[in-house]
Amino acid sequence: MIKPSALCATLILAASATTAMADNPKVAMDVSIDGEPAGTITLELFADIAPKTAENFRAICTGEKGDGLDYADSPFHRIIPGFMVQGGDITNGNGTGGKSIYGERFEDENFALDFTGPGQLAMANAGPNTNGSQFFITVEATPWLNGRHVVFGEVIDGMPVLRAIEDQGTRSGRPKSPVVMTDCRQL
Template identity: 75%
Template structure:
């Protein structure tokens, strides 16, 4: 075997033996509006780009870190039509609370992904490096948020549910009816 053939064979063997990237995790959120089931939103979490942020959200969906660290039963407290739906405050339910699996707050992981259209999942925050549990899903293109909020996932199914939720919002963000994340799980 020539040196070139041996090197080519070694390269092929090395690349074929290398582990493939695991698939990004997906979670499902069951939502109710005014106490009635509204449907399920399925989200892909970009663990390949934002592993720490994605794992925080995934663990809060499963509740695996304990009952006090779970999205189950928490409201979508802020919905602005033409902009976004926001939830994740499972401590106070009004946008003033929440916490991460890493403690109260954690740093912005990166801003590699920008806001390019509806259905993007991002961390809500009160300024740089103040991520906790609150998140939002965009219902429109919001490029002005790029570099300010960490995008870590996207809606892969259930955008119709997001649009139904959007109809419960107002310009102030106050919801017309209770919109609740009833249960959440990893798929």
């Protein structure tokens, strides 16, 4: 028999988890492959776990800060099958640039989440505390990245689109065809 106090605690925890999930922002990213619409990836941003990182991504998605801080029409410049798809270089488009809403770079917020499977959204970086606008989405579990990249979201719809992007990848990471985020918006 379940004790009333244990039942109450379970219900409160479940309600808290649902509320936190409901409060996390969601964004949609429209993608084209070789100039043709490929579909939309919907992401939940874990503002409850990594608020600064999630806000950086959300604000660049909407373009609300101006100053070129917008993912619209930026490419996925690095795609490695069985690993990840990377984009978000909003300054150079080739993986050598990017900037954040906080300035050029910002610190690693935390490493609270591990890389346990496909569809995890994380910041790309050039070493500790070098986050800008570049991000990647895993296509498999990547545990060797734990403690090196901040996981701050996940794909909640559009995994077939992610797989279509992955299909454009090569071992070198250079896409076979142009893959572009044609639009990005908050839902």
